[in-house]
Amino acid sequence: MLERVLTAAVVTAAIGSGVVGGIFHAFSTFVMPALARIPAEQGIAAMRMINVTVINPLFMLAWMGTSLVCLILAGGALFWWQGAGSWLILAASLLYLLGCFASTVIFNVPLNNQLATADAAQLATLWPRYLRVWTMWNHVRSVAPILSAILFILAMVLK
Numbered sequence: 001m002l003e004r005v006l007t008a009a010v011v012t013a014a015i016g017s018g019v020v021g022g023i024f025h026a027f028s029t030f031v032m033p034a035l036a037r038i039p040a041e042q043g044i045a046a047m048r049m050i051n052v053t054v055i056n057p058l059f060m061l062a063w064m065g066t067s068l069v070c071l072i073l074a075g076g077a078l079f080w081w082q083g084a085g086s087w088l089i090l091a092a093s094l095l096y097l098l099g100c101f102a103s104t105v106i107f108n109v110p111l112n113n114q115l116a117t118a119d120a121a122q123l124a125t126l127w128p129r130y131l132r133v134w135t136m137w138n139h140v141r142s143v144a145p146i147l148s149a150i151l152f153i154l155a156m157v158l159k
Contacts, residue, residue: 006076006081007156009069009072009073010073010089010152010155010156011152011156012066012069013066013069013070013073013092013093013096013148013152014148014149014152014153014156015149016062016065016066016069016145017066017070017092017096017100017145017146017148017149017152018145018146018149019062019066020062020063020066020100020145021100021142021143021144021145021146021148021149022146023059023062024100024138024141024142024145025142025146027135027138027142028135028138028139028142031050032131032134032135032138035047035131036131040123040124040127041123043127043131044115044123044127047115047130048115048116051112051115051116063100063101063104064101066096066100066145067096067097067100067101070092070093070094070096070097070101070148071093071097073089073090073092073093074089074090074093074094074097076089077089077090077093078090083158083159084155084158085155085156085158085159086155088151088152088154088155088158089151089152089155091151092147092148092149092150092151092152092155093148095144095145095147095148095151096144096145096148098144099140099141099143099144099145099147099148100141100144100145100148103137103140103141103144104137104141107133107134107137108134108137108138108141111130111133111134111137112134114126114130115127115130
């Protein structure tokens with residue numbers, strides 16, 4: 001029974017990591033470059049709306065649900081499970097939690113908050129910096145969950 005639960009959790013984490021990594025990858029590869037090419041006021045308005053609409057049950061389930069599963073898997077890998085697969089599960093979980101969840105909370109969300117509250121005078125200097133810094137951290141939070149998905153799959157292959 002525990003083996004089935006563990007397998008289901010690892011599969012869930014692998015799929016969730018892939019989905020979240022894909023969403024962030026899309027932003028890094030074409031959404032942010034597109035917003036950078038249009039007039040600043042239009043890009044700012046679009047990004048502000050994206051930052052509001054992203055707070056929805058489906059995205060939050062993928063992003064935070066995967067975080068919760070990774071937290072549980074990391075604890076299990078550290079304290080209960082053994083073998084090569086457990087170290088891969090731990091690495092995948094920590095990579096997702098640090099590279100995706102923590103980087104979002106520490107870097108991207110504060111930048112989103114600055115963008116949401118900035119006045120017109122502040123936006124002139126904030127927008128170019130926002131595009132550069134937000135996208136750089138988005139690269140991190142897109143690569144981390146994709147690598148996590150790969151490590152979760154490897155853990156299942158090696159178990």
